[in-house]
Amino acid sequence: MSLPIGWYLTLAAVLFGIGAFGLLTRRSALIMFMCIELMLNAVNLTFVTFSRAFSDIGGQAAVFFVMVVAAAEVTVGLGIVVSVFRRRQSTSVDELSELKG
Amino acid sequence: MIASSFAIPDVVTFVVAAALVIFGAIGVITVKNPVHSAISLIGTLIGVAIAFIEQDAQFLAAVQVIVYAGAIVVLFLFVIMFLGVDRREDVSMEPLVHQRSWAAATVALTVASVIALMAKSHWATGAHRVTGNPGSGNTNVAHIGTTIFTTYLYAFEITAGLLIIAVVGAVVLARRSNQIAEENA
Numbered sequence: 645m646s647l648p649i650g651w652y653l654t655l656a657a658v659l660f661g662i663g664a665f666g667l668l669t670r671r672s673a674l675i676m677f678m679c680i681e682l683m684l685n686a687v688n689l690t691f692v693t694f695s696r697a698f699s700d701i702g703g704q705a706a707v708f709f710v711m712v713v714a715a716a717e718v719t720v721g722l723g724i725v726v727s728v729f730r731r732r733q734s735t736s737v738d739e740l741s742e743l744k745g
Numbered sequence: 746m747i748a749s750s751f752a753i754p755d756v757v758t759f760v761v762a763a764a765l766v767i768f769g770a771i772g773v774i775t776v777k778n779p780v781h782s783a784i785s786l787i788g789t790l791i792g793v794a795i796a797f798i799e800q801d802a803q804f805l806a807a808v809q810v811i812v813y814a815g816a817i818v819v820l821f822l823f824v825i826m827f828l829g830v831d832r833r834e835d836v837s838m839e840p841l842v843h844q845r846s847w848a849a850a851t852v853a854l855t856v857a858s859v860i861a862l863m864a865k866s867h868w869a870t871g872a873h874r875v876t877g878n879p880g881s882g883n884t885n886v887a888h889i890g891t892t893i894f895t896t897y898l899y900a901f902e903i904t905a906g907l908l909i910i911a912v913v914g915a916v917v918l919a920r921r922s923n924q925i926a927e928e929n930a
Contacts, residue, residue: 661856666774668848696800697869712904716911723918
């Protein structure tokens with residue numbers, strides 16, 4: 645309650661960075677989805693921190709909607725992963741290169 | 746030195762939450778087995794939930810544990826087990842030359858810039874809201890419920906449509922290959 649918001653914002657920035665690094669370097673589609681979840685959580689933490697800093701509940705409402713969208717995104721994304729896996733027996737995104745010019 | 750200027754329980758809670766978040770996140774991106782990555786993800790999500798509670802967002806902390814750590818991670822684990830991809834991935838291979846160092850440099854530069862910019866502008870600038878203090882009067886749950894069903898009512902109704910579309914889309918994606926298989930057979 646009394647901790648400065650800078651601590652939380654720094655933690656969120658580092659969490660976002662770790663998620664972005666994982667998204668750039670891992671090749672399994674499942675792990676990449678988990679990294680997207682990490683980045684979404686970092687943004688949620690930032691929203692809640694600013695909500696506290698400005699005494700505005702709107703930030704927490706935004707986090708609520710981000711969670712709904714994340715749930716929908718995971719549902720569709722994992723459906724796509726299952727669909728791709730049935731055809732190629734692999735979840736590696738490096739093998740999805742038909743559109744490569 | 747840091748602990749002397751703030752309440753010690755707050756600092757201890759923050760350090761525990763931060764450690765859970767950081768080590769969980771590092772676990773997600775470094776562990777080879779996808780199942781272990783999902784378990785590490787739970788650690789990160791619980792850590793974020795602790796940070797939510799520390800900042801008077803009790804409702805979101807509960808939703809975080811139930812929806813994220815409960816439903817979404819279980820969905821991940823279900824798909825991992827269902828596909829049988831829980832074998833180890835060779836994380837040392839680099840398809841692009843120096844891919845990892847470039848990614849690390851870019852991410853580090855971006856994060857450092859963001860933190861520097863925020864610190865330079867005293868972390869947050871803007872007007873404080875005079876009404877609607879999340880921690881005053883009503884409980885957090887009543888407060889966020891009132892806000893969602895008044896100010897954000899249209900957005901809330903649209904999320905209902907979004908969830909229906911997502912469910913229908915997932916069903917269609919999962920069914921299509923069955924129909925193709927039947928046509929081919």
